[in-house]
Amino acid sequence: MKLGLKSPDLGLPPMNWFGLITGILILLLPFLGPWWVGRAGTGAMEIALSPFDMNMSLFGLPIQSSLVGLFLLAAKITFVIAGIFMILASLLPKRWWSKRLFRFGVMKPFWSIISLLIVLAAGALIFNHVLPGLLSGAFSGAGAGNAVVQINMPYISGTAVSTIQIGSTATITAPITFSLTGIFWLAVATAILGIIARIYHRRLVRPEKLMLKPTERKIITVKPTK
Amino acid sequence: MRDGALKWGLRLLGIALTLGPLLIAFGTHNWDIKAAVLPNENEMKQIENSVTGIFGGGPSENTFSIDSPTITGNRIEVPIHFTSPFNIPIKIKDISASVSNLAQVQMEEEEVNVPAGATVNFVLAGTYTGMLPTNPQLSSADMTFEFYGVTVSARIVGGQGGS
Numbered sequence: 001m002k003l004g005l006k007s008p009d010l011g012l013p014p015m016n017w018f019g020l021i022t023g024i025l026i027l028l029l030p031f032l033g034p035w036w037v038g039r040a041g042t043g044a045m046e047i048a049l050s051p052f053d054m055n056m057s058l059f060g061l062p063i064q065s066s067l068v069g070l071f072l073l074a075a076k077i078t079f080v081i082a083g084i085f086m087i088l089a090s091l092l093p094k095r096w097w098s099k100r101l102f103r104f105g106v107m108k109p110f111w112s113i114i115s116l117l118i119v120l121a122a123g124a125l126i127f128n129h130v131l132p133g134l135l136s137g138a139f140s141g142a143g144a145g146n147a148v149v150q151i152n153m154p155y156i157s158g159t160a161v162s163t164i165q166i167g168s169t170a171t172i173t174a175p176i177t178f179s180l181t182g183i184f185w186l187a188v189a190t191a192i193l194g195i196i197a198r199i200y201h202r203r204l205v206r207p208e209k210l211m212l213k214p215t216e217r218k219i220i221t222v223k224p225t226k
Numbered sequence: 227m228r229d230g231a232l233k234w235g236l237r238l239l240g241i242a243l244t245l246g247p248l249l250i251a252f253g254t255h256n257w258d259i260k261a262a263v264l265p266n267e268n269e270m271k272q273i274e275n276s277v278t279g280i281f282g283g284g285p286s287e288n289t290f291s292i293d294s295p296t297i298t299g300n301r302i303e304v305p306i307h308f309t310s311p312f313n314i315p316i317k318i319k320d321i322s323a324s325v326s327n328l329a330q331v332q333m334e335e336e337e338v339n340v341p342a343g344a345t346v347n348f349v350l351a352g353t354y355t356g357m358l359p360t361n362p363q364l365s366s367a368d369m370t371f372e373f374y375g376v377t378v379s380a381r382i383v384g385g386q387g388g389s
Contacts, residue, residue, distance in 0.1 A: 040376070041375030041376040042375030043374045043375065044376045058273060058277065059314075059374060061273050061277075063269070064265055065262075065264060065265060066254070066262055066266075067247065067248070067251040067262045068263075070250055071247045071248075073247065074243045074244070074246060078243045096228070096229060097229075097232055100232045100233055100236060101232075101236075168381070169381050170378065171379040172376060172377070173376070173379075174375070174376045174377070175375060
């Protein structure tokens with residue numbers, strides 16, 4: 001199978017088309033919206049998350065962290081720079097700087113997806129196994145009787161029901177829904193395209209090998225001298 | 227040489243974009259990790275006040291008041307006035323109550339929508355046998371209501387009914 005399109009037919013210099021598309025997508029991804037959405041109830045708590053934005057609200061009131069906000073801003077800037085580098089390196093793959101600029105950006109979507117999935121899975125693990133014990137203790141300590149907090153959170157995507165039982169006087173039940181958005185799947189497509197672009201870029205910039213052919217023998221007929 | 231410079235330049239750019247936010251966040255919060263990570267105290271206070279405001283002061287003795295029950299045969303109907311202590315609209319999904327510890331009554335409507343802080347009237351019905359007190363009270367009530375998709379089931383213990 002041949003990767004990439006040959007440009008000479010169009011009268012253009014050779015370029016990495018896969019890289020060009022990946023670069024454009026990397027440039028766009030930070031501005032397309034959340035990759036994952038989590039909801040408790042219908043607006044009791046909402047979290048919209050991507051590697052570039054985190055919108056969290058409790059009963060419609062926004063909650064923000066300056067450190068997380070700055071990290072996400074840095075991720076956004078990184079993706080914009082990576083996208084520009086990818087486009088430049090794909091348009092001019094034979095330049096000396098092409099390989100370095102290409103490598104700076106090409107795997108960013110892949111590692112962003114992996115990081116997001118790890119954060120979501122770790123978050124669900126903590127909420128399901130660590131937080132109930134802490135909250136039960138906190139509620140009981142605050143004089144809410146024998147509180148039992150049972151949190152069932154889906155891992156990454158799905159629906160579950162969480163319950164807080166405060167003695168025999170009150171039970172609070174909230175449905176929790178997590179879902180991956182279409183933008184996440186676009187990021188997955190970008191990551192796959194990035195891997196293909198990386199393989200193609202290696203082939204495109206590989207120096208041509210010198211083929212050593214056996215020396216041609218020429219039969220020379222020499223006339224005998226008198 | 228120039229390739230090496232570019233390689234290190236890109237590495238430094240990556241490091242700057244990772245460490246930069248950390249240094250800026252901690253620097254602007256006087257190197258206080260808690261202040262940098264969590265929302266600031268004013269925001270937390272605002273959230274706390276707003277959440278407290280949403281839930282109001284919680285149920286009080288004025289939350290439920292009942293009118294004189296009507297009895298038809300062994301059926302008792304108790305008109306209820308529910309004044310919502312919440313500053314958000316809620317849906318009452320179910321109420322079952324004991325009237326002066328003598329009769330068990332239940333909400334007949336499927337659900338009752340209560341606007342924020344509003345008073346709604348509905349009827350609890352059940353069967354009753356024996357002497358009806360002149361000033362009946364809800365001695366205890368199990369109430370299930372919903373707000374923002376969260377369901378709360380609570381037991382409210384009230385005063386005893388009159389004689």
